[in-house]
Amino acid sequence: MNVEASAIKAAQDNLDAHTREIVQWHFSPETGSPFWLDWAKKASWDPAKEVNTFNDILRFPHFQDEWLRDLPNEIWAPKAFKGRPFNIFETGGTTGMPKQRIGWDDYKVDYSEFSDKLKDEEFPRNSYWLMMGPTGPRRLRLAIEHLANVRGCSCYFIDLDPRWVKKLISGKQFEQAKAYMDHVVDQSVTILKNRKVSALFTTPKLLEALGEKINLWDAGIRGVFCGGTTMLPQYVRFLIEEVLENRIGFQPTYGNTLMGLAASVPLTPEDKFSISYYPPQPRAVLRVVDPNNTSVLKNYDEWGRVELTTLTREFFMPRFLERDEAIRKAPRNQYAWDGVAEVRPFGAMEKNIVEGVY
Amino acid sequence: MTLPHIPALRRGRAYESLDKAQLLDHKTGKVLTEISQVNAGIIRKDLARVSESRAALKKFTTEQLIEIAAKAGEFFLNGSLPLGDKGHMQSAQEYVETLSSTSGLPHIMVRRNMSKIHHALTNMRTVLNGLTRGLDLEILDKGFGKQFGTPISYYPTTQALGLVMPSNSPAVNSLWLAAIVLKTPVIIKPGKEEPWTPYRLIQAFIAAGCPAEAFGFYPTDHEGAGEILKSCGRALIFGDKATTDRYANNPAIQVHGPGYSKVLIGDDQIDRWPEYIDMIAGSIADNGGRSCINASAVVVPKFGREIAEALGKKLGPVAPLAATDENARLSGFANVKMAEYIDNAIEQDLKTSGATDVTAAHRGGSRKVEYEGGVYLRPTVIHCDTFAHPLANREFLCPYASVVEVPQNQMLDKIGPSLVVTAITKDPKFTDALLDSPLIERLNIGPISTMKISWDQPHEGNMFEFLYKRRSIERSDF
Known part of the structure; x- marks a missing residue:
């Protein structure tokens, strides 16, 4: 469904206003974070005054993810949150220190909004959820629990440690990786056999493995919320037709600790199972840029590297280059802004990248 | 004219994947066909129902399947057979030309390979006689019988034969032909550059009256190939020494590596x-x-x-x-x-x-x-x-x-x-x-070429002994 030009203009105006507000928030001594206030002191310009539209964000250099690894967490806390303990969420960390993002309520905002996009017949209200995937220090664990709570019920958890899986695969210990995956899936089967669960969050590979051990429909599953790794069109088709048997709802998402989550638009036959994801703008903006000149946007339906800007009162992260590439998609349905499709690890065509089961 | 598309065959049914590989003319780079690629999950799902494929073959007697094989041989050598699922047909001459242009084999060699396959299909009785050492084939149909004054019973070791095929020479396909006559469905991963021969053979069998359910044809990746080897019960793989060594101690996998x-x-x-x-x-x-x-x-x-x-x-x-x-x-x-x-x-x-x-x-x-x-x-x-x-x-x-x-x-x-x-x-x-x-x-x-194949003797492993085992049996009339 094409989006009216007026809606696109309104969304852009909204984004510009939101950008101004968030930049002023992070760069004002009354509300801002030590990191950005210190950054502004060293810069030759004043973001609080000079950022008027989202395009002005391009004046920032790319956000360096090492800052999240090397600097203390407190440095990111906006003054306005002083006195409120924060959550610490991690990403990466297969080797060495993981990157950490602090937060308070952002995940709740993201997942409450996401809940409104779910169909009740696929994700029935007041029904139990099961999360089979990376819990531990990840934002996702609290986010899924919040989603279950918002929809009136609770969630069971089966943990999968993706750092261990990546180590096993990198070390070519495929048998061990398989055994670990079986261990995770078997625990989920036990839950599904003994508890009434209607909604499932998991990763594509784990979903496939679970579907081979138990008939998901007969086990009571009516909707699957899936994310975490590459889902190319044929694999999406396989999951929908073969694993979910065209009768269980499928809600693929793209997201991470730094962004939140980008929901997908419902597939139409014309999509040929190519999923388009739209970020929760204005809180996060995804741009598909030329990897060799990242100030240049790619044209619609062209491949490029994904660049993320996060704009919330809790966290400001301009122009972070994701380790992903994707196709730039035009505004669609209720999303009057750019989306991304067929997300895969950056450079996937050139080299083999370990994604494991996560 | 649209480009031919070779689908995967799932219990004989064409499946067009969104993920396709292209096969090129080795000299000009011209695209000659697209081939649907499937993931290991699809193979696993289909293998869960492979007993249906075997049941379809079991409806025939071995004698009937020998006749079907002979007809298939004629279709393969001379017939015009479906090429893919977009309405294309392929004559024998077109098969020779296409295979030659993607594999590099000259026409004369393709024809010689065709003749070998044709000979195997049209002489299946001789082949089976060599493999079974003269077993009364009715014993296979009934599961038991009496021969040479002794009760005899054979049971299948597997519901399907998996094949991870190479691209080097079309005649290697003659190795699996007897499996169909021995009522064993085949699950084939074709060689990346040589889908032509197994696909044409499958079409020839179907045209001759063989149930389509007997054939799985899965162009797939490394994981898919591994799944075929692991899950079929009995499988053949063609590969280099590293492959040979990996499966050397697995009795369910017959390895065809370098011959030396x-x-x-x-x-x-x-x-x-x-x-x-x-x-x-x-x-x-x-x-x-x-x-x-x-x-x-x-x-x-x-x-x-x-x-x-x-x-x-x-x-x-x-x-x-x-x-x-x-x-x-x-x-x-x-x-x-x-x-x-x-x-x-x-x-x-x-x-x-x-x-x-x-x-x-x-x-x-x-x-x-x-x-x-x-x-x-x-x-x-x-x-x-x-x-x-x-x-x-x-x-x-x-x-x-x-x-x-x-x-x-x-x-x-x-x-x-x-x-x-x-x-x-x-x-x-x-x-x-x-x-x-x-x-x-x-x-x-004696001065006999190493290339000479005797169809009345087992060669490169005995397919019958691979697919069937003898058991001891006693029956009483009561």
């Missing part, structure tokens, strides 16, 4: 060596030197240098010809990197002293050549001083052989596992030793 086939001449016949040069040259170079039954070493007690020189003189001048030329003897390389790898490997090992490329002088140029846009490797005969030389017991996907002098009484200690050995000797003691050797899978005694 050889020609041996005994002390009693060595003085007559000039009479055997044509036979030896054919063993080395027929079918473009691409088969595991091509000789890759000639082991002689003396006259090594002279024999090498004679072979070099005969094979060295062989050069690429047009694919349509009836005299073409070399096959082009669809995978140019493979040709480069082979050429480099030979050159590298020639740096180890004790080996001479005797074909070089007769070639008048490099081993790797380009001809009409294709890449070819010209025949290579290496004289090695000892069997320990790295080039003495090697096999490459081209006409290649070493010639090595080894005293007759040491030959069987040196040669190692050999798929085919042609031993030219009348010496009873040497013959006895050859017959006793567990290293030789197929033995030709």
